Amino acid sequence: MTKRIPHREEFIEGVQSVTAYVESHRDNAASHFRAFLKEFDNLDCDGRFLEIGPGPGFLTALIAEKKPKAQITALEPSSEMIEFAQNHLQSRGVNGNVRFIRGSVDDSEVMGSLGEFDLVYSTFSLHHWKKPNTAWRYLFSKLKKNGTLFIHDLKRVPWLYHVPFGKRMLDSIRAAYTPDEISDMLMTMGIARNQYTIKTPFPYFWMSVLIRNNGN
Ligand SMILES: C[S@@+](CC[C@H](N)C(=O)[O-])C[C@H]1O[C@@H](n2cnc3c(N)ncnc32)[C@H](O)[C@@H]1O
DSSP states (O other), X not given: OOOOOOOSXXXXXXXXXXXXXXXHHTTOHHHHTHHHHHHHHHHOOOSEEEEEXXXXXXXXXXXXXXXXXXXXEEEESOHHHHHHHHHHHHHXXXXXXXXXXXXXXXXXXXXXXXXXXXXXXXESOGGGOSOHHHHHHHHHHTEEEEEEEEEEEEBOOGGGGGXXXXXXXXXXXXXXXXXXXXXXHHHXXXXXXXXXXXXXXXXXTEEEEEEEOOOO
16 A cells, blocks of 8 residues: 655645635535535434534535534634635525634644534545544544544545546545554554444545444
8 A cells, every 4th residue: 555645734724725625626515525425314413513624614514504403613723714614604594503613623722622512523634634643532532422423534545646636636645544544543542443434435535434432
């Protein structure tokens, strides 16, 4: 397996980077989030949700539409992303139950202030995190009993290197993890193999990691 190369860019900050991200994702939300939403629908959960790295808020809006009673906390380090996301949610009329907090998933003070959640989720953000082990620990600690942690991200597969993607996508693929690397991280947290599932849905360069806090 090809070696992982950490992403040069952790937070997507600055008007130029945010605009580039928005432009390349604005029109493909349906395919971008298809696998995540299929799994999300199966979870059938409601209540308090924590989203990590919502970026422009395209998924946040879809979740807020699907679950109008859910209270969503969205943690994002980039102030430009937060501003865009707030406007996006407002334009869709679903900003009422969403609060944005500026901060990083590996910041103990911010994470400690958030409370507990029925669902903690994140899409396409994990491969940017500088301290993934710390992040996994904090995220798991945010779950209520029987709460679910659902992290969806790219999967590093060598054949993707031969697909003519742009530089941004290639950087992300190189920085993504393999299922074995995720298992190693979870093992260091003491999470047993039978406590989580890793799915690699079509088109097989995505993976969904699902962990249930069964309170044991
Ligand atoms: C590739 S974008 C994905 C945005 C959105 N989740 C989506 O699927 O379109 C990654 C997002 O994660 C955020 N991010 C990066 N590092 C982070 C960290 N340590 N804590 C929280 N969010 C982070 C970035 O600022 C960016 O908004």
